[in-house]
Amino acid sequence: MKHSAIILIVLILSIFSTSVIAQTEDKKEMPRTENERGRGKNGNEHIRRFKEFRRDFLTKKVQMTQEEADKFFPLYDELGDKKFKLQVEIGEKMRKVWDEDKASDADYNAVLDALEEIPVKEAALEKEYGKKFREILSPKKMFRLKMAENEFSRELMRRPDRKDKKDNNAPEREKRFDPRPAPEK
16 A cells, blocks of 8 residues: 555655745746746746657657657646646635634634645546557557656666756755756766
């Protein structure tokens, strides 16, 4: 049970690693999709580079053709945006009761219920998009995709150039993933 929970957490981290939820100084509203995050100086550049790195990694590991990749990744990114939106919604609910000095038990129960629904909603999205993915990729490639996603998560966690590994006091913006190739050993 603990092993599957750890795998689930790592998988979620990989999917949402570009989705570090940080409030901007001039705007307290949470982004609705990954693409709304990081507006300003090179904000979308970070997301673009991450998605390009993930696309290259998964395309190579799954052995997708260019045609398959061109059909697959818009759907894959759409799934990621929908999952991100679910996380943002629950984050807003959690913040309301966290910041509220006079939140009632009913308020806390509503947030707890919503937290319990997140995995159910994400599973429904996975199933819905899984059907769409199977129209593009063979069963063998779908299996390779699942294995490649896990490997991608581990790769992100192992990267020697992760700034948060080097400096735990670094500002949050510097702890974000930088998808430059890891140095060769």
